[in-house]
Amino acid sequence: MDFGAKVITTIGGVNITQTMMNTWIIIVLLTIVALILRAKINKFTDVPTTKLQNIVELIIETMENFVIQNMGEKYKYFGNWFFGVFCFILVSNYFGLLSFRAPTADLGTTLALSLATFALIHFMGIKVNKGAYFKGYLEPLPLLLPLNIIGEIATPISLSLRLFGNILGGTIIMGLVYSALSKGHLLIQVLGYGAITPLLHAYFDVFAGFLQTFIFVILSMTFIKDKIGDE
Numbered sequence: 001m002d003f004g005a006k007v008i009t010t011i012g013g014v015n016i017t018q019t020m021m022n023t024w025i026i027i028v029l030l031t032i033v034a035l036i037l038r039a040k041i042n043k044f045t046d047v048p049t050t051k052l053q054n055i056v057e058l059i060i061e062t063m064e065n066f067v068i069q070n071m072g073e074k075y076k077y078f079g080n081w082f083f084g085v086f087c088f089i090l091v092s093n094y095f096g097l098l099s100f101r102a103p104t105a106d107l108g109t110t111l112a113l114s115l116a117t118f119a120l121i122h123f124m125g126i127k128v129n130k131g132a133y134f135k136g137y138l139e140p141l142p143l144l145l146p147l148n149i150i151g152e153i154a155t156p157i158s159l160s161l162r163l164f165g166n167i168l169g170g171t172i173i174m175g176l177v178y179s180a181l182s183k184g185h186l187l188i189q190v191l192g193y194g195a196i197t198p199l200l201h202a203y204f205d206v207f208a209g210f211l212q213t214f215i216f217v218i219l220s221m222t223f224i225k226d227k228i229g230d231e
Contacts, residue, residue: 019106026091026103059083070221075228078221081120085113086217093167093209096174097201104212105171110164114156117220121155125227133227155223159216166212170204 007015040052048054060079063086067079092103103109125133137148177200181192 017106018101019103019109022095022100023092023103023109025100026088026095030087030091067221070218071225071228075225078224082217082221085116085220086213089113089163089213089216090210093213094205096167096171096209097205102167102171102209104163105168107160107164110160110167111156113163113216114160117159117223118156120220121223121227122152124224128228159219163212163216166208170208174200174204 006018008018008021009016037056041056044053044056048057060083063083064076064079067082068076071078089104092109094102096102096105122133129136137145139148174197177192177197181189181197184192
């Protein structure tokens with residue numbers, strides 16, 4: 001069975017894969033939702049009068065408090081970035097529920113997200129600590145400079161592989177289950193499609209999808225906070 005991202009078409013010598021197409025779909029959907037909510041937010045009042053306003057304010061306050069708890073009051077503005085990352089990864093993970101290939105089941109997607117975190121880690125480290133940031137690579141001994149550099153490079157690799165591996169693993173398992181059921185007895189198919197696959201989707205797509213999104217975001221916050229220090 002082929003679980004790789006298939007090439008849909010080629011435009012100007014560039015292969016357009018399932019991952020790319022699904023990513024564009026998700027971006028368009030999230031953009032539409034954001035524009036609709038933006039129009040609604042302009043009509044919000046100081047005292048919430050609608051369920052939508054209560055839900056939006058609850059989500060925003062939850063993310064803001066989550067960032068403050070992990071990074072400190074001074075860096076609560078990171079809530080905007082991490083809320084966007086959280087939404088994109090979560091929707092990408094849940095895309096499998098619609099019989100689409102999850103973009104996060106492609107290492108290219110998870111590596112791009114991890115490299116964005118990697119850039120933020122070192123940008124904030126330099127911005128806050130200035131010269132002391134580079135000095136940290138020589139601690140506790142200058143001879144450990146190569147190991148310290150390798151350790152930094154390992155951060156985006158581990159972040160990307162963790163998310164990619166878990167989502168692809170779920171995709172492969174569900175693919176194998178559906179393949180096995182399609183060749184089974186009618187009674188087994190009824191039982192499988194009616195009871196087994198919904199439970200597996202609840203775990204691999206819903207639970208694991210949310211958990212891996214949460215882990216990616218909180219690890220990103222932790223890595224950035226480590227570079228910032230207690231400043």
